[in-house]
Amino acid sequence: MSLRDLPKLELHLHLEGAAPPSLIRGMAKEKSVDISRVFCEDGSYDFRDFVHFLSVYEAATSVLKSPEDYARLMTAVLEESASHGVIYTEFFVSPDFCGGSDVTAWREYLHAMEEAATRAEAQLGIASRGIVTCIRHFGPDKAKPTALCAAETAGGWITGFGMGGDESVGHQGDYAYSFDMAREAGLRLTTHAGEWGGPTSVREALDDLKVERLGHGVQVIQDLALVDRLIEEDIVLEVCPGSNIVLGVYPKWDRHPIQALRERGVKVTVSTDDPPFFHTTMTREYEQLARVFGWRASDFHEISQTALDAAFCDADTKARLADKLKDHPQ
Numbered sequence: 001m002s003l004r005d006l007p008k009l010e011l012h013l014h015l016e017g018a019a020p021p022s023l024i025r026g027m028a029k030e031k032s033v034d035i036s037r038v039f040c041e042d043g044s045y046d047f048r049d050f051v052h053f054l055s056v057y058e059a060a061t062s063v064l065k066s067p068e069d070y071a072r073l074m075t076a077v078l079e080e081s082a083s084h085g086v087i088y089t090e091f092f093v094s095p096d097f098c099g100g101s102d103v104t105a106w107r108e109y110l111h112a113m114e115e116a117a118t119r120a121e122a123q124l125g126i127a128s129r130g131i132v133t134c135i136r137h138f139g140p141d142k143a144k145p146t147a148l149c150a151a152e153t154a155g156g157w158i159t160g161f162g163m164g165g166d167e168s169v170g171h172q173g174d175y176a177y178s179f180d181m182a183r184e185a186g187l188r189l190t191t192h193a194g195e196w197g198g199p200t201s202v203r204e205a206l207d208d209l210k211v212e213r214l215g216h217g218v219q220v221i222q223d224l225a226l227v228d229r230l231i232e233e234d235i236v237l238e239v240c241p242g243s244n245i246v247l248g249v250y251p252k253w254d255r256h257p258i259q260a261l262r263e264r265g266v267k268v269t270v271s272t273d274d275p276p277f278f279h280t281t282m283t284r285e286y287e288q289l290a291r292v293f294g295w296r297a298s299d300f301h302e303i304s305q306t307a308l309d310a311a312f313c314d315a316d317t318k319a320r321l322a323d324k325l326k327d328h329p330q
């Protein structure tokens with residue numbers, strides 16, 4: 001079995017966080033911007049810890065300044081994902097970085113990204129959708145125009161709304177206004193919770209934002225009653241084990257709770273989060289899960305089926321993706 005060839009669905013991928021360092025370096029050179037401090041000598045991204053990671057991420061992202069830049073980024077990321085067998089990707093996209101959450105500017109960025117995504121689907125067979133994401137450490141007031149961008153462009157390629165950023169800032173409920181606006185526009189909801197924050201952050205996400213998926217969510221393992229609630233309410237976790245290991249949420253792969261959560265009956269999926277930052281790919285995640293937890297083709301198939309069921313896309317797209325999963329021999 002070639003793990004690279006297995007068809008994969010990825011639900012948790014930050015578009016800028018997936019930017020190949022070579023693309024960002026090349027763009028910085030074209031624009032004569034000096035961001036050499038964000039790179040190691042070997043050319044990869046350089047950061048010390050989670051807060052430093054966020055600042056390196058924002059510095060790297062600062063070279064992406066136009067809709068055309070985002071189209072190039074989208075193309076590069078989808079090519080990379082398709083080369084690892086990914087057949088469907090959901091991107092976190094941030095109007096904050098695309099025109100400062102101005103709806104008119106956002107429409108132009110979105111148009112360029114959507115065109116690139118459509119081209120990639122035609123040429124490489126990889127489908128995708130966008131989840132507009134507010135940045136938690138920018139504060140609740142900044143989230144409102146972001147949610148308006150999401151609501152104004154809901155439908156089509158944009159099918160979800162979410163929140164990323166520094167989970168230690170404020171509470172999930174501080175952003176309820178924005179999540180309510182997105183829900184009323186018909187968008188599906190997810191938020192980062194239970195990555196750095198404990199069970200309380202997960203409980204707040206469910207109670208105050210009424211999300212159907214959680215970004216990470218793994219810290220829920222500390223509270224088994226809450227684990228049972230996730231199962232009862234059919235909440236799906238977007239688990240990114242490699243990200244958790246590199247950032248130090250867990251010290252080693254064999255200490256990661258993905259297997260324990262799955263064994264208790266929680267619906268888990270597998271994603272890379274910000275792959276070049278964490279020196280990972282979907283293939284690498286699969287290899288580690290096979291090595292550490294003994295996952296086989298049938299386990300990966302089950303994970304893909306869970307991701308398909310939880311995907312924020314329409315029924316026709318799901319039917320096409322289901323055919324691709326079925327076609328692949330187990």
Ligand SMILES: [Zn+2]
Nearest residue numbers: 164192215273
């Ligand atoms: Zn994330």
